[in-house]
Amino acid sequence: MIYGYARVSTKEQNLETQLAQLESFKCDLIIEEKHTGSTMKRPKLETLLQELKAGDKLIITRVDRLGRNTQQLLSLVEELQDRDVTLYIIELGMEATHRNGKLFLTILSALAENERELLAEKRTAGIKNAREKGIKLGRKGKSKEQVEHAIDLWKQNDKTIKQIENATGVSKSILYREIHKRELKRELV
Numbered sequence: 001m002i003y004g005y006a007r008v009s010t011k012e013q014n015l016e017t018q019l020a021q022l023e024s025f026k027c028d029l030i031i032e033e034k035h036t037g038s039t040m041k042r043p044k045l046e047t048l049l050q051e052l053k054a055g056d057k058l059i060i061t062r063v064d065r066l067g068r069n070t071q072q073l074l075s076l077v078e079e080l081q082d083r084d085v086t087l088y089i090i091e092l093g094m095e096a097t098h099r100n101g102k103l104f105l106t107i108l109s110a111l112a113e114n115e116r117e118l119l120a121e122k123r124t125a126g127i128k129n130a131r132e133k134g135i136k137l138g139r140k141g142k143s144k145e146q147v148e149h150a151i152d153l154w155k156q157n158d159k160t161i162k163q164i165e166n167a168t169g170v171s172k173s174i175l176y177r178e179i180h181k182r183e184l185k186r187e188l189v
Contacts, residue, residue, distance in 0.1 A: 001028045001056050002026065002027045003048060003056060003059065004025065004060075005031050005060050005066070006061065006065070007034070011034050022059060022061065031048050055084060058086070058088070063089055063096075063109060074102070074105070081102075092105075146169060149167075149170075150175050151178060153168065154175065154184075161176075
């Protein structure tokens with residue numbers, strides 16, 4: 001039996017291109033999944049892998065549809081090969097479960113993994129550089145005026161924390177932190 005597997009990482013992405021490619025290979029069954037590839041927890045893929053039998057063929061469009069790192073991918077290819085299941089990758093135009101296919105796949109997967117690591121290093125360096133220049137990252141804090149207004153409302157003792165939060169935009173955690181810092185006490189009415 002010929003199985004196709006199509007996956008995208010987010011619900012906003014669509015599978016149309018992958019499905020069209022898989023349909024052109026006359027797959028008997030195409031499994032669609034919208035789940036991140038950073039982990040192996042992809043329920044539909046796991047179910048498919050359990051159902052594959054000797055002589056079956058699994059077709060994917062690209063290497064990164066099955067795994068995000070070399071070890072994960074090669075482990076899966078090894079498992080398929082041991083079970084006599086052929087893995088065909090459309091993008092490469094080759095069967096990955098044969099000796100030369102595994103070699104090429106190892107190199108390609110290692111390059112992709114290296115690219116992800118380089119991007120992470122660039123991101124970290126960019127953040128460090130921004131901080132060194134005094135650029136503040138993350139969400140903007142509340143202005144002193146907003147916090148003072150929230151404290152004034154709290155002192156009036158006629159509004160709940162939720163009402164103060166809604167009126168000023170100052171979160172209850174910021175308000176409580178400021179109350180504690182100033183050692184304020186509310187008068188009981």
